[in-house]
């Protein structure tokens with residue numbers, strides 16, 4: 236239990252002191268909450284001893300009101316310190332996570348971790364933020380309140396004190412067993428929610444394919460199975476947890492009854508005065524209320540433990556090294572040279588690239604061609620450090636790309652992917668991502684060059700139209716051109732182009748080709764080519780097969796060689 240509390244305090248980082256400070260008002264609130272009870276006890280005692288008068292009664296009344304006001308004030312201060320800190324902690328933690336995710340290799344995202352990331356951001360962090368920070372101060376005030384009650388029992392009579400201590404010990408045994416059960420099932424529930432999130436994301440993302448291949452029944456069944464599993468896990472949690480919650484309730488009832496019986500016995504034996512007997516009747520239902528509430532709140536914290544595990548798991552994923560602090564010789568220049576020097580690489584041990592070496596001169600175009608799965612995309616993605624090379628080196632302007640800051644490398648590269656991703660934001664912002672400090676004129680100019688200005692102006696709000704859910708929907712070709720406008724605006728010296736294989740209509744294809752020509756003007760180009768007719772003018776064509784360069788040269792040269800490339804051209808022409 237303390238372990239969970241310590242883990243929560245640990246994630247509060249630089250706000251730790253604020254959290255610890257908040258215990259002071261929480262303790263004071265704990266005392267103030269019990270003050271009306273003690274004051275009432277004194278009032279009754281004074282009445283029974285015939286020492287009460289109207290003035291004293293008024294003072295006691297004022298003291299009770301003051302203690303209630305103070306309890307509220309202390310609660311407010313402790314909440315401000317703790318809950319507000321919770322929001323600050325998680326704002327920082329989300330930023331830290333964003334930064335961490337940015338530094339993870341692409342492989343992390345393709346290895347089934349998307350569900351985990353979604354759960355961490357959407358469920359775990361929100362749960363801890365909303366539930367746990369406030370709970371810490373609640374727990375502190377429960378501990379002090381229970382302490383006060385037990386001490387006052389000892390003050391009345393040692394036997395009463397010992398029995399109340401024994402009941403608290405029974406609460407601790409039952410409470411801890413309840414938490415163990417809750418913890419075990421929370422982990423199962425959290426894992427279930429993770430795989431459910433993954434299944435829902437998969438279903439939503441693949442809905443087009445699911446419909447077109449008539450898989451709605453099959454996929455819906457898979458999804459319903461996941462919902463069913465999640466439901467069963469929740470029921471199993473309740474079934475296992477319920478008896479312990481009832482046991483806690485019983486301990487409360489039995490403990491209270493035993494305290495009443497003991498005080499009656501002690502009174503009958505003349506071991507406690509009648510005022511104490513009346514006081515017991517007053518305290519009775521409040522005697523163990525704090526420890527009961529404490530364990531009820533702790534159950535919430537067990538869910539937190541499973542959430543913390545997942546948050547830590549994501550943070551533990553190894554980041555790509557970004558320790559290089561050297562700069563490119565021609566940093567931010569308009570052209571750049573690229574050299575692959577004996578590059579080998581494998582995703583999961585097996586080598587996908589085997590000793591790949593080639594040079595792209597500044598301002599020239601190199602095309603990668605070859606059968607599917609030969610390693611073309613892998614070659615290109617290593618340049619952007621989506622993964623790091625296994626052995627060998629990739630140099631840009633003579634500098635090993637691992638020796639420069641990742642951010643600086645990315646400044647040098649624009650990428651046009653086959654699969655375009657536009658954010659659910661305005662057209663303007665989707666283009667401006669390329670260079671956030673660009674002026675409106677520059678964004679519009681980039682849109683013109685990418686041949687998308689005209690269709691953007693026909694959208695309901697022009698550049699301010701929101702794309703995506705609830706906003707304008709665009710055709711594949713239009714989206715592609717917006718993504719090219721983004722790259723034109725970025726104006727990076729290197730362009731990696733994954734040539735689209737999807738067929739678009741002739742108008743769109745012409746517009747896309749014109750947009751690409753604008754983008755590639757005076758740039759160093761690495762093109763993953765699928766249609767060979769588009770790369771005839773390339774300065775260099777690399778034919779990749781099974782992770783190796785098997786032919787290298789320009790179109791004329793490779794045709795005259797009558798090798799793999801020539802056969803591919805003949806095949807595509809037929």
Ligand SMILES: Nc1ncnc2c1ncn2[C@@H]1O[C@H](COP(=O)(O)OP(=O)(O)OP(=O)(O)O)[C@@H](O)[C@H]1O
Pocket residue numbers: 342345582583587605606607608609610611612613614
């Ligand atoms: N993220 C990944 N994890 C594991 N293996 C991968 C991953 N991406 C690609 N591979 C494997 O690496 C090999 C090369 O893939 P790559 O995508 O580079 O080929 P490609 O020539 O670009 O293919 P295509 O023309 O079909 O896009 C293939 O065997 C592929 O299965």
